[in-house]
Amino acid sequence: MTDDRSGPQAMDSEPMYALEDCDSLPVTGGVLLVAKATGARVTVMQEVAMALQHCAPFRTLDGHARHLVAVFPQLGGNVEDALRVLRHVQDAGLLLPAADICQRVNGPVDANAELDRTVVCIITCDRPAAVERLLESLLRGARLARHKKLYLIDDSREAAHCAANEEAVQRFNLLSPTGMSYIGPVQQQALLGFVIERLPQREEAIRFLLDRSQWQGLASYGRARTLALLLTVGERCIVMDDDVLCAAYRLPQQHGEVTFGNGQREADFFRDTQDWQQQVSPLETDPLAGHGSCLGLNLSAALGALGCETLTPGHLADGNAIWYRDIHAASPVLITQSGSLGDPGTATNGWLPNLQPVSLQRMLRRPGGLFQALSQRHNWLGQPQPTFTKRGSMSQLTGLDNRHVLPPYFPVLRGEDQLFGTMTDILYPDSLSLEYNWSVPHLPLEERRGNGAGDATVPRGGLSLLEGFLSGARCADAGPGVTTRMERLACRLDELAELSTSGLQAQFRTALLRAQALHLQTLGDRLRDSASLDADWQSYLQDNQQACIQAMQEVPGLARLPGVPRGLDEEAIAAGIRSRAAGFGAALRAWQDLRSVSATAAMELFG
Template sequence: MSYQFNYTLPPLNAAAPKADPNAPTYASEDGMVASLSSQECIFQIRRTGEPHVMTFQVLQAMDQCREFRTLDEHVARIQSTQPALASKRDDVKRVLESLVQRKLLISDASFVERLGTSSAIAQAPMRAVFIRACDRPQQLAHLLTSLAEYERRFRAGRRYVLLDDSVLQASINEQRDLLREFARTTGCKVHYIGHAERTKIVDKLAREFPQAKATIQNLLVRDKSAGTQRFGGGRGWNMALLLSAGSRFALLDDDLRLNLKRPPFARVGLDPNPSPPMEAAFLANMEEAFGYGEDVDQDPFALHLDACGQMLGALTRTAYPLSRQALRGMNLSRLEILSAPSRVVATQLGTYGSARTENGLWLYRLEGRSREELWRERASYLRNTEAQHIWFGVAQALPKEITGFTPFTFDNSLLLPCTNPVGRGEDSLWSALTRYAHPDAVVLELPEAIAHVQESQRNRSEITRSAFAPRVNLFLRDYIQRQFGLYKAADPAQRLSFFADVLRDLAGASEAERVSNLREYLSYARADLIDRLQHQIEAATEAPIYWQADARAIVESNAKALLAKVPPRLGDWPEDIDDAGCAKALVGELDGMADALEHWPALWRHAAEQGEKLLGAL
């Protein structure tokens, strides 16, 4: 056996220059290429469709300029990757300057200016603050107390709607009384929607759409059958969407509390990084968690409503400016949200107090200060892995394609899709459906957090170390993302109809095909988790042994699940289910969601035509 080693040393004059933080940076436009000859090609800018003829050597140079860097940095990189140009620095720079003139390389200042040209649009009126509640009167009492203090302080006079999904009569009575007392002390207009009120709405909609009666019932009302006793937050979500159709609204859960707080490391402006490191702080107890950061002195609803329903570019001219220096090192092809005419359909908050996650996998994706705080001492690390007393969110306003948490405010002036009425992950599923129906839709997460106090302690660490079992709504979310970019219809209702057919197509596959699809999905989900965590382990060379041991335990449990020959069970299904049961359960999930998406646009349009009448009739 023989081996040959070839070494190519970068030329001495190609050393990367010291970057001037104030110097302009440039990045190459994304585009499509077609060959014209062995020497030339045509490059069509994806954003504008403008064609340019160039040599393949120039195209190769453009490929090395995808990130926002100074021209000198681009020249050095091109020379290091193309040895034939090692002694032609001036020639390379002249070519790049010509690309700037032809607008094939865009400057950071031009990118910021282009983003800010979006015109501000008129925003829809605010309908109400909706509160999802379910058999937790003590939690609801704390939330209403904080809202009463908000009303006393800001005299906003907002309308509040309690969506009560309780089943215990004692809870129903107490929560109705709490709402009445809140109305008496604040003078605010309130509405209580329990089972009787939901039934009244369902009956009214069923008279208008008799062919959709079963779907309406499934979307909005708790079913007593065993198959629907999963978490039912999606029912309240769907009801809020119908009762606010044509307007904007806010959504709270009964275990949340005002006021909003900003962390000490919050920054002004907009973060262009589509995947920034998550930010977290870990506190010793709930008192410390509530004292972390500083209170927001603005009306929290008004703060978010100022952004909700507005063009993202218009916001960069006012509340959330984009600094051109923040673009340094960003790959232009990853800035799709900022390159397109994006509209903020929802705003997002961070959390202080208890985490709003089912597991703690996110803890092992932290970086920098947050990760060091997580693992600083063994005793605090063990406490931190339960995520009981934290601050979690972003340090700077961040636009996202898909969010994993329930948004704070929504722009429901244009058709927003429904979500699955049952199962956890209804928020992430809704976000993916919204992005699918409205390709220009983004969720803007702001660097403020709302208090979350869970009703009881949760053992997240045990779930975290177990093999990842994605829930049904996560499967649906990921299946939707695979459809992004495949359809061109401008009408969101038509897009939802398309996806309903896609779901029915999979539901109509053979049992073997459905089982294979589930196995493929679970393999991908677990392999992706393992890959991400392995990179974290390799990079965190300074990590304490207890963090490394837990990270490797997560990798090991998922690797075992990846290789195990067991039924492809999603997290919501019984643990003793077999292959045939998984295939059958998948059909039920797909058909139920397809029916919902098929009928939802007509239901939403009818609710929008009714306006406040639908709510006022209760």
């Protein structure tokens, strides 16, 4: 398979620009756009202001003009008219040159301190056979002596599974040059008691994050990840899901040229495991060492490690100016990710409409086309080249620079990883996440099949709405420190916890409508991009479009939130939301104290 695109350096012959982050103020005769960072301003007609919202990614002026006439049929395909408006906005100082960012990133910076060895945490829940397979994979594929410590964090509910996992760790330690500590229910209870004894005034907040008995009947994905953070305070940490293998692969379309992306991954589609195994190339890279190679470096050093000595405007092509405006040579790489081969790790196949045309073309030219993609769960999800983004999302193998005060994860519900990525970006607005251009196998032992009819894609809410609400705590200025920023997040949660039921309902409706409107726009973009593609795909998009339009006409109550038990009235649901918001806010205020105590606990309890 060949690569479907040219590299970013192909776009370096012309300057690239993106619209500054602006406030829009209605004035007589149109809209006054004011750049938040510089104060530059220009008055334009309302329809021009709307069109300029599509100019946030870095493109050449001609590229912006051609994009605008493709999106807005009312422009009549007149590229010259669009260029004339763009030059007017450029002359007013509202278009940020990509070269300005490159100059800052390529500037002098203090050398990185030598990186210490990493600590590896495996998180598991009731899958002892997967744990056994992963431990065997680690012994074969990882240079374990390079790591300070290994942990297995066991969130299993079944006592027999806990016993099997602990025995597997004991057998592993007979062969591994670096010891692994088993952190099961007994050890977790010991840790909980240790920190509560030393922070009795924080007991309620600590229990919110760590006490499994508070979350009976709920999948506590985030709780296990928070335990990983507390066991590795002051270290570079690599977190592994239990159903991956310690091996790295690269697809033919992947290459080594660095880019700054929008966070969207690409995808490919396969009949089964044997199909993708025949099309990927195994790498000699130990994926754990691969993650550690850039985790914790500053941007300048990370670019050098990836073979990019000088950042050019082409590297920023299609990157969002709002995201990358303030990066610099010393921006820290706090999160590393890698792609996955096999099961995509998503609950449904509703992610397909978010794919860009290059991935859709791969999907539709595969045997079976759309139906095969909807029915099967044999995919590649990842980046075709090393990609910097502003926030982390979902990765079955994740690096975390826990030498910084990273936030805790929300203890339960899906979407905890995206929420963590957003909170990290709020705490460290100049930080970056890096996704490598290679993948690890993600192979759940239980059979997982897709839905050939296609799952609904209409947003219904969940932690993604909390993520959007907390974004209101963002402060782009570099002045406030992490303690102040953490307090801003906690205050935002306090606000949510004190809203009336009608206020919560209004917040939910507004946030959900915003998410649905954005999704409707995405569906429209995919339909426009797919005009010459498969008729079944167009029909699938149109069906979801109609479902989204219908959902936007409804007035949803809090009972429509995912995971809400049936039979609860709005007051009871609102009370639960307020309680969780207050609990998470208190947890954020206790977090730095909890980190300090946990560093001692990990040493004293687990060596």
